[in-house]
Amino acid sequence: MIKIVVPHIHKIEGEAGFWAEVSREGKIEKLRLQTLLGLRQIEGILIGRRAEEVPIVVSRICGICPVVHILNASRALEIALDIKPSLLTSLLRRLLLAAQIIQSHTLHLFFLTLPDFFDIESDLDLMRRFKKEAKAALKIRDFSLKITRVVGGRTVHPMRPRIGGFSKLPTEEEVKKLLQGFDEVYDAALFLIGTFQNLSYTSLQRKTNFVSLSSKKEYSFYQGEYIFTPQLFSIGDFYSNKIEEDLKRPPVKRVKHLGKPYMLGAIARINNNQNFLSAESKENFKLFLKNHNLTSEEFFKNSFHNLFCQIIEVLHFLREIEKLIKEILRQDFKEKPSKLEIQRGSGLSAMEAPRGTLFTYFEIDENGRILDCDIVTPTAQFLNNLEEDLKVYLGSLLQVSPDERTRKIRALIRAYDPCISCATH
Amino acid sequence: MKRKPKIAIFSLTSCEGCQFVLLDLGEKFFKFLEKVELAQCSLLEEEPLRCDLFDIAFVEGNPITKKDFKTLKEVREKAKILVSLGNCATLGGIPEMKNYQSKERTIRFIYKEINNIDNPEIKEIDNFVKVDYSIPGCPINGEEFLRIANELIKGKIPKIPQKPVCSECPLSGTKDCLLRKKEPCLGPITLAGCDAICPKSSVICYGCRGILNNINPKNFIKFLNKMRSQEEIEENIEIFGIKDDIKKFL
Numbered sequence: 122m123i124k125i126v127v128p129h130i131h132k133i134e135g136e137a138g139f140w141a142e143v144s145r146e147g148k149i150e151k152l153r154l155q156t157l158l159g160l161r162q163i164e165g166i167l168i169g170r171r172a173e174e175v176p177i178v179v180s181r182i183c184g185i186c187p188v189v190h191i192l193n194a195s196r197a198l199e200i201a202l203d204i205k206p207s208l209l210t211s212l213l214r215r216l217l218l219a220a221q222i223i224q225s226h227t228l229h230l231f232f233l234t235l236p237d238f239f240d241i242e243s244d245l246d247l248m249r250r251f252k253k254e255a256k257a258a259l260k261i262r263d264f265s266l267k268i269t270r271v272v273g274g275r276t277v278h279p280m281r282p283r284i285g286g287f288s289k290l291p292t293e294e295e296v297k298k299l300l301q302g303f304d305e306v307y308d309a310a311l312f313l314i315g316t317f318q319n320l321s322y323t324s325l326q327r328k329t330n331f332v333s334l335s336s337k338k339e340y341s342f343y344q345g346e347y348i349f350t351p352q353l354f355s356i357g358d359f360y361s362n363k364i365e366e367d368l369k370r371p372p373v374k375r376v377k378h379l380g381k382p383y384m385l386g387a388i389a390r391i392n393n394n395q396n397f398l399s400a401e402s403k404e405n406f407k408l409f410l411k412n413h414n415l416t417s418e419e420f421f422k423n424s425f426h427n428l429f430c431q432i433i434e435v436l437h438f439l440r441e442i443e444k445l446i447k448e449i450l451r452q453d454f455k456e457k458p459s460k461l462e463i464q465r466g467s468g469l470s471a472m473e474a475p476r477g478t479l480f481t482y483f484e485i486d487e488n489g490r491i492l493d494c495d496i497v498t499p500t501a502q503f504l505n506n507l508e509e510d511l512k513v514y515l516g517s518l519l520q521v522s523p524d525e526r527t528r529k530i531r532a533l534i535r536a537y538d539p540c541i542s543c544a545t546h
Numbered sequence: 547m548k549r550k551p552k553i554a555i556f557s558l559t560s561c562e563g564c565q566f567v568l569l570d571l572g573e574k575f576f577k578f579l580e581k582v583e584l585a586q587c588s589l590l591e592e593e594p595l596r597c598d599l600f601d602i603a604f605v606e607g608n609p610i611t612k613k614d615f616k617t618l619k620e621v622r623e624k625a626k627i628l629v630s631l632g633n634c635a636t637l638g639g640i641p642e643m644k645n646y647q648s649k650e651r652t653i654r655f656i657y658k659e660i661n662n663i664d665n666p667e668i669k670e671i672d673n674f675v676k677v678d679y680s681i682p683g684c685p686i687n688g689e690e691f692l693r694i695a696n697e698l699i700k701g702k703i704p705k706i707p708q709k710p711v712c713s714e715c716p717l718s719g720t721k722d723c724l725l726r727k728k729e730p731c732l733g734p735i736t737l738a739g740c741d742a743i744c745p746k747s748s749v750i751c752y753g754c755r756g757i758l759n760n761i762n763p764k765n766f767i768k769f770l771n772k773m774r775s776q777e778e779i780e781e782n783i784e785i786f787g788i789k790d791d792i793k794k795f796l
Contacts, residue, residue, distance in 0.1 A: 131588040158559045160653070165654075168647075169647070170781070171778075177752070183561050184563025184566040243591045259572050276570045281749070288747055
């Protein structure tokens with residue numbers, strides 16, 4: 122029996138380790154991915170607390186994607202309390218979420234995974250060698266961070282979004298200014314997509330199910346009409362009856378869909394909803410298939426392509442942001458946040474986080490205190506799929522040197538962009 | 547030429563938000579990194595340079611797993627200066643809220659089988675190792691980090707002036723002051739340095755930077771108790787781990 126161990130995988134959000142046992146005949150007997158963070162017990166902490174505290178607390182689940190935790194929890198509670206947020210609130214929230222996805226993807230693509238393609242282990246080396254790319258990535262990131270700062274109040278743990286709306290709205294002037302320099306930012310994204318078009322991606326082929334929000338009208342992210350798997354389920358039915366959380370492997374409640382692993386995130390969204398991508402994103406996707414001589418089916422069987430899907434989404438969501446800002450500027454900025462009227466109730470909300478569909482469920486009592494809470498994060502949902510991919514991939518790595526094998530295992534794990542803070546919370 | 551100071555950034559169990567604040571500084575942060583040797587940072591480096599001694603180590607998060615406790619101890623042994631980074635490491639943070647809930651209730655809500663899960667009482671890292679300096683806040687203020695880190699590199703002793711959040715708050719003394727509107731804002735007893743970022747967004751201060759070390763908050767808490775129920779005020783001070791510090795005075 123050969124043991125293959127990668128004790129620490131860095132450069133992901135949080136930390137993880139990898140263990141596998143392979144027989145002399147090359148059969149993978151055991152393989153597991155272990156998260157290396159403690160359990161902070163966020164869901165338990167919230168029981169008995171006041172509904173208003175929820176956005177503050179859930180934000181702290183994750184320092185890279187706090188926005189989606191805040192927005193999804195707020196909406197679940199709004200459903201429970203029968204509150205309908207205004208159009209302006211919905212538009213500003215969409216803007217925040219689109220900016221969040223861009224921010225997270227650019228960080229992941231440039232700082233966490235690009236070095237894998239060149240066997241560079243330090244970002245500082247990477248920035249020296251790829252000055253132009255570094256500049257482009259930082260430019261796009263700064264653009265999205267500015268949106269979060271202006272609309273949310275700050276980039277990490279924004280405090281303005283709350284149940285019902287915002288504690289304070291940006292001024293019209295501030296929103297107008299957000300579009301300054303947009304063309305340059307978009308050009309930077311086009312430049313970066315060129316870089317990712319021409320990388321050589323490791324080949325891997327494994328069929329899986331892709332799960333995401335979907336809609337008949339748009340490229341779903343903030344709101345979806347149903348869950349696409351590729352069967353269609355209502356969000357409530359999927360969450361209540363079609364997935365199960367495994368409590369046997371704390372501190373992560375891993376999830377299966379009808380007993381099987383599944384994939385989420387950029388690659389799943391593009392697989393499910395590519396018709397709604399922006400024109401240039403679609404073109405770039407087609408160009409990639411052509412350049413790499415791949416059929417669409419082959420493309421989606423390779424999880425390494427999640428990286429290219431992320432840069433496609435960066436381009437798509439930049440256009441989305443441009444549209445949203447123009448629409449926001451047509452609204453009246455004078456609304457006041459609605460007062461919370463407490464009542465008993467429950468609510469489920471699903472939203473696309475950078476890494477995939479996030480489900481948030483809350484139940485509150487007649488005093489506005491939390492009775493029940495469940496937060497199902499994308500990483501908890503795709504860890505099983507990642508293990509299945511690793512089993513297939515490891516089979517092809519048995520002949521390479523241990524160092525190279527370690528690098529490659531890490532690269533596949535990073536291609537998924539796992540967020541261990543979210544997975545454990 | 548003088549050698550560059552070796553610095554390291556460690557994350558215990560946390561959201562890693564304080565590290566992201568640094569990355570969000572963009573160019574400014576990378577300029578700062580040119581002045582130092584980044585000996586360890588799990589977010590930016592795959593293989594840490596093996597190194598026996600750090601000039602300055604920054605630690606964010608809470609010790610929860612056995613590995614967290616081990617890391618914390620090792621960092622202390624290797625670091626000339628240890629700085630706690632952010633509210634969790636400095637004051638216990640959001641995870642400390644569970645200390646105020648009855649034992650095992652919180653974790654039993656999540657898992658039925660709890661024997662193999664690390665579930666220690668949440669404590670500030672200075673309960674386990676000596677902490678030389680603290681950079682407070684949830685999350686930290688990036689500009690303040692740069693100022694303090696630069697002072698430490700130059701061998702100066704960094705100080706955060708003991709002034710309340712109100713001293714930086716543009717609403718202070720105006721009719722829009724949240725306290726005047728009967729909102730239980732903790733600005734008057736909380737350490738400034740955040741630029742009153744929450745009150746400026748019409749959100750009350752929950753004291754994430756900790757209470758001033760030269761005041762007795764007793765009368766202010768009494769004042770808040772007249773405004774809102776005692777229960778509400780108690781709950782507010784549980785959110786960012788300052789209840790234990792305030793209780794000492796009550």
